[in-house]
Amino acid sequence: MEKTQILPRATEILPVMTAVMDAVDEESGKGQRDEATGPLFSENEPAAEYVTIGCSLKGGYRLTGVIAENTGESSIFIATNGQTERVAKVYHRYKKPKEEIIERIKSIRSPYVIPILEEGEIAGRFFEILPYYKNSDLLKATPLDAAFVAQVVVPQVNAALKAIHQAGIIHRDIKPNNLFFSDDRNSVIVGDFGISSILDDRQSVRLTTASRTLGYSAPETAQGFVSTESDYYSFGVSLLHLITGHDPFLGMTDQQILKVTLTDKLHIPSTVDNTIAQLIRGLTVKEREDRWGYDEVERWCEGQPVPVKENANRVKNIRPYVFNGEEIMELDKLALALAGKWDEAMKHFARGYISEHLLQIGQDLASTAADYEEETNREFGFFKLLYLLNPKAPLCWRGEFFTDLVRLGERVRECLPEINRDYADLLESGALLHFLRTKQLDPAVVDAFARLKERCRTDRNEAYYKMAFLLTGSNLMKWRGQLFDSVDALVGYLHANREGDIDAMAEELVGSKYFYAWLEHLGYGSILKQWRALPYGR
Structure with a gap:
């Protein structure tokens, strides 16, 4: 018996999809699904096995x-x-x-x-x-001797990064436990390319939604950008960790780490050798255009003087803005402080305190802030104000910070199949779309989210589920405590549990917008349309 024949045809989409595929096969000799290849169902897919010692x-x-x-x-x-x-x-x-x-x-x-x-x-x-490097990674040997860092770690990791970048790769996860000792301990090897990105010859910066290690990541990664300079920032933070033996961000919250990354100087203890401290400062400059790269590090290794360029032209307030008991001088820091205390900041925004304060900096800036105060959705207006104050801020919503879109996707996925009201409001309000536009992400990505925002007008739940798959790119659907990455896997589960209430399971799937969003994500959009056109389609 075909696995799909155990399901009631009038109430379950899966056998109908099979019927549609059969019709396509008869007409063209080949079953196809949107942007995918191969048959819809496979009887020969290998079962998942537990990989362990002895395999x-x-x-x-x-x-x-x-x-x-x-x-x-x-x-x-x-x-x-x-x-x-x-x-x-x-x-x-x-x-x-x-x-x-x-x-x-x-x-x-x-x-x-x-x-x-x-x-x-x-x-x-x-x-x-x-x-297999028997001496393990550099993290386990911290703190490292300053001479070893200067004479071995710095020149060899610099050479490794040059080779990696010349191959068109951005590593994206340089940190102490991804740097390994050679067996004789005279060399250092860069490893773990698990989240690396490709940088084409014509690109200097790449858009990305992939996750990364908070604290070691460069400021620009909070905007969704990575570059070769991003790896050098991570190298600088790693050197500080290696030379001191302490995680620079130990005990900090994600919000505090982001503040250090985006606005504050990285604290370098006075005990760090002056020449190495200068190297770390050069590698951790906020603006990637001014950050040290291969050439500067090479000159440093040769003992040449290399200046550290730090942007001294940040817009500062004439007088501080007092918020949450703190006097804040810089607008970028003010934005992060407001975002972290969302409800209290909304009161300041609604009362016009912030726009009034901005008058001392410039009438145009204050006028734009005042326009935001008049938004029909006051919360959306406040959201826009945050990025007026700090265009480089990460995604912030209702007091929660997302270091990248993948983090947002992970949080959305954790709640599935339940809908998180805050994240649904982020989409429906237009805030997420505004964020993507300010970051100048891929127009195709922005257009996809624009369609989802528009879809919220007629079906908020469907738009939310589609957002979940768009954010993560994952093929996984969570249902009845199980994870399914394909229709094959789902049909196999239904077949294995056919002795239970198969009708109830079928009805549950057919009534789930999460299920339909999953099928569409897998590439079955056109088949869904054909199924819905059938007399028993929903």
Whole structure:
């Protein structure tokens, strides 16, 4: 019996989709779905298996030990091939680096960049075989000797970044535990390209929605941009951690870390060697155009004087704005302070305190703020004011900060299938769309969110679910405590549970806008339209 035949045709979309696909097959000889390839259902998809010690991998490798059970994207094992120990990075079933990034990493010929020795799949999970560095990462050896940092870490990581960038890759996650000792401890190797981005020859900056390590990420990443200079900022923060032996952001909240990244100077203790402190300052300049890169670091290594350019022309208030017991002089800091105390700040906004204060800086600025006060949706007007004061601020909404769109997507996904009212209001109010436009993101992305905002007028819930998939790009649907990444997986679950109340399950799916949004995300939009045109379509 076909798996889909266990479901009532008049009340369940899945067998209808099969019927539609059969009709397409008869007409064209090939079943297709939107922007996808292959059949709608597959009887031969391998079942997910638990990968653990003892499993064998391509190339004669066998997993013999565990280094890390879960890094967020993968599990890390020790693998042996004869007498040689390697690292097997086994990605989670729904994670896999882009093929182009893998090929570019394999093209790099540098002793300071970790090579990919082998790759393949096990139980539907992608894996990489990498060298095993028995002395582990630099984080575990902190604090490092200043001479070792200056003579080994700095020049070799600089050379590694040059090779990585010449290959058209932005690493995006330079931090102490992604820097490894060679076996003789005389070299340092850059590894872990799990969230790397590709930078084409014609680009100097890339738009991204991928997540990153808060604190080590450059200011521009809060706006959705990454560049080669972003890696050097992360390098500077990493050096501070390595030389002091302390996480510079230990004990800070996300909001406090963002404030340091965006507006405050990174605190460098007086105990840090003056020449290394100068290097860290040069690498952590807020404006990426003024930040040190390969050439400046190379000159520093040669002992040459290299100036640190810091923007001294920030707009400052003539007198401070007093908010939450603090006197705030700079507009960018004021924006973050207001965003963090949303309800109290809304009172200041509604009473005109902020626009009145801005008069001392300029009439045009104050006039724009006053226009925002007249918005029909007062909260949307306040949101716009925040980015008038600080165009580089990350996404802020009702006191919550999102370091990037992926973080917002993760928060939305955590609530599914329930709808979080705050995040739904963020979309419906137009605030999210305004944020995307101020950041000048990909017009196609902005247009997609503009359509979702418009859809809120007629179906807020459907728009919300579509937003969830658009933000994360994930194929996962959460239903009845299970995760499904394909229609195949869902049909398999229904088939396995056919002894239960299959009609109730079918009705639950057909009545779920979350389910329809998932199908559309998977590329079945045209099939959904055909199904809805049938007499029993909904």
